[in-house]
Amino acid sequence: MIAALGLLIGLLAGLLLQPEVPLWLEPYLPIAVVAALDAVFGALRAFLDGIFDDKVFVVSFTSNVLIAALIVYLGDQLGVGGQLSTGVIVVLGIRIFSNVAAIRRHLFHA
Amino acid sequence: MPEHEQPDQPERDDTVAGAGDQPVETGRDRLVQAIRKPTRRQVGVAVILAILGFSAAVQVRSTEAATTYPGMRQEDLVQVLNNLSAAAQRAENDINQLEQAQSSLLSNRDSRAAAISRAREQADALAILAGTVPATGPGIRVTVTDESGQIKIDQLLNALQELRDAGAEAIEINDAVRVVAQTALDDGTAAGEPGRIIVDGQELAQPYVIEAIGNPQTLATALEIFGGFLEQVEQVSARAVVKELDEVEIASVREIATSEYATPVEDE
Incomplete structure (x- = not known):
């Protein structure tokens, strides 16, 4: 309950405050958001599996976001930023799909 | 995870x-x-x-909100720039082509207009010559009063020839008969009554009024020359009055004569 409230509060704050995204962050924010989504779905799956731990969640969330941003940053430096962000998005998308499939099996037994 | x-x-x-x-x-x-x-x-x-x-x-x-380009990668920006310059190039080519088309259409139109106006002038000149349209312009009016009936077809023909010689562009007799290339003069001999004046099948009544469009002075001079029409008229003790006018109205017209036998020779 508190977790859902947190998500809601964050969304509302983002929508209401409408902060400017700093320029240096702009290429990485979308990737970071997708990576964070992956972490969240992974956490939900682990929770349903009964192996959830909030410390692990915090660490994995942070590292996911950082690594995704780092990969894209590295790609930018190497001149393949566009392709690498596509690659990262694809990988994260696949993981999100498989996590959501596991969650679905837990919740709907289907 | x-x-x-x-x-x-x-x-x-x-x-x-x-x-x-x-x-x-x-x-x-x-x-x-x-x-x-x-x-x-x-x-x-x-x-x-x-x-x-x-x-x-x-x-x-x-x-x-990203309507502008901040935050885009350098390579993406370069790509965007390339696309934009290619689009600009295409647009410029289009503009050039359209301008060429426009100028060619314009010159086409101009030459067409010139041809049309030339053709119209020619048609007007021919229509006046053929007597198919009414005409107006400077000219003279000759009024002949012949109480003794001495004026014959010869004198009239003489007058017409002198007027034509002086450059009369349109001639009309008695506000009724337009004199053109096909006009025929007849003195009634064929019908057994010589001495009449029949122009294009229409018998003329006195006084004879000849109106001609052309240079008024030239026309008048042509009639006044020694041995010319006016002198002939005087000889038969008739009276002729020549008036130079700034505007002569010639209202009578002829039907368009379609040539039945003659055809133009195609000349290349």
């Missing part, structure tokens, strides 16, 4: 998972339990999720 998929946290979290006295617990039960009885441990998760929600909302917002 691999770390979540692997059971690297073997001991159950009883507070989150609910009462530990139930050994077999489905994920759904755990979720319901977590929603019904939230624990303090959810606070950290809530903070993380708040961060996620915040950044997601911000990102969506900035994507919606």
